[in-house]
Amino acid sequence: NAVESGSVCWEAPSNIALVKYWGKKENQIPANPSISFTLKNCKTTTRLNYVKVSDNSTTSRGIEFDVIFEGVKKESFKPKIVSFFKRILPYCSYLEEFKFEVVSDNSFPHSSGIASSASGMSALALCVMSLEKSLFPETEDDFFYKKASFLARLGSGSACRSVRGDLVVWGQHQEIPLSSDTYGVQYPFKIADVFKDYQDTILLVDKGKKQVSSTVGHDLMHGHAFAAARFQQAHDHLSALIPAFEKGDVKQFIKIVEREALTLHAMMMSSDPYFLLMKPNTLAIINKIWEKREESKIPVCFTLDAGANVHMLYPSQFKEEILEFVKNELVVYCENGHYICDEIGKGSKKL
Ligand code: PMV
Numbered sequence: 241n242a243v244e245s246g247s248v249c250w251e252a253p254s255n256i257a258l259v260k261y262w263g264k265k266e267n268q269i270p271a272n273p274s275i276s277f278t279l280k281n282c283k284t285t286t287r288l289n290y291v292k293v294s295d296n297s298t299t300s301r302g303i304e305f306d307v308i309f310e311g312v313k314k315e316s317f318k319p320k321i322v323s324f325f326k327r328i329l330p331y332c333s334y335l336e337e338f339k340f341e342v343v344s345d346n347s348f349p350h351s352s353g354i355a356s357s358a359s360g361m362s363a364l365a366l367c368v369m370s371l372e373k374s375l376f377p378e379t380e381d382d383f384f385y386k387k388a389s390f391l392a393r394l395g396s397g398s399a400c401r402s403v404r405g406d407l408v409v410w411g412q413h414q415e416i417p418l419s420s421d422t423y424g425v426q427y428p429f430k431i432a433d434v435f436k437d438y439q440d441t442i443l444l445v446d447k448g449k450k451q452v453s454s455t456v457g458h459d460l461m462h463g464h465a466f467a468a469a470r471f472q473q474a475h476d477h478l479s480a481l482i483p484a485f486e487k488g489d490v491k492q493f494i495k496i497v498e499r500e501a502l503t504l505h506a507m508m509m510s511s512d513p514y515f516l517l518m519k520p521n522t523l524a525i526i527n528k529i530w531e532k533r534e535e536s537k538i539p540v541c542f543t544l545d546a547g548a549n550v551h552m553l554y555p556s557q558f559k560e561e562i563l564e565f566v567k568n569e570l571v572v573y574c575e576n577g578h579y580i581c582d583e584i585g586k587g588s589k590k591l
Pocket of ligand 1: 262274454546
């Protein structure tokens with residue numbers, strides 16, 4: 241093929257899980273199905289520059305690349321990308337013929353406690369697929385996005401849910417046709433209007449690096465006393481969300497989403513060794529949200545990632561009132577008063 245050098249650029253958003261992925265098998269196969277809202281404002285933009293190398297130079301040394309993050313050459317980001325390239329090489333053998341420069345920027349502040357692995361790995365996987373398409377121009381769109389999600393999964397599991405919008409399922413589920421353990425698919429059923437422009441206000445309780453990585457957390461689900469029940473619960477929660485999405489049943493949605501968040505953290509608290517990622521301010525915010533919901537009848541709820549920050553989810557019609565609530569009552573619990581306004585988004589974009 242005549243491709244000698246080039247440059248491709250993608251932006252990919254983060255996502256927030258409603259039913260959580262926590263626990264995996266070999267090769268980044270999830271122990272249970274998960275579903276997430278794709279976000280809009282929290283995203284990574286990645287440019288992949290590539291140049292063909294002369295025949296015998298790379299193969300033995302692995303793929304050669306540099307990483308430039310927010311304008312600075314970053315050696316510390318390399319190991320994650322080395323292992324990503326290693327894992328995807330069996331599916332993208334052409335990578336060995338090139339040398340790369342990965343140039344990335346995040347829309348959200350660095351060390352905000354927002355994981356950039358989902359948006360970052362998804363953007364990089366999409367760039368790889370654009371290179372693949374320039375080598376094999378007959379690549380069809382459906383295959384392109386499926387394989388991008390498949391590759392992103394090998395970088396970071398939840399990244400496979402960041403390729404498309406707005407609601408994405410990853411992991412086989414009995415009631416969701418075409419759902420797969422190896423890539424994310426767009427949620428195929430009816431979604432009531434109320435869920436179509438849902439808001440996510442992210443309250444940054446702790447911007448520091450978390451003490452326990454999600455890799456360690458997933459591993460601790462092996463032999464966890466409650467693992468089997470938890471995996472079954474995720475299947476059941478996803479089943480229960482289907483009619484809730486269809487009918488616009490926010491009450492049922494809230495019940496499932498909050499129970500998922502608390503179960504995720506309950507798994508951490510009951511693993512061996514146990515650990516705790518919530519902070520006192522996480523709990524203060526949760527209690528405030530519950531009070532607000534009770535008093536105002538606004539269907540606002542929370543979810544958590546594997547960290548201390550709180551994602552506050554609510555229908556867009558209450559945006560003004562909720563942002564007032566944030567300013568008046570919640571910013572005091574946020575590190576440096578910092579929060580991010582996001583909402584459900586449409587997925588990645590080629591630039
Ligand atoms: O993609 P990972 O390995 O960083 O795991 C993410 C796990 C959670 O964010 C806690 C849940 C999820 O489904 O995104």
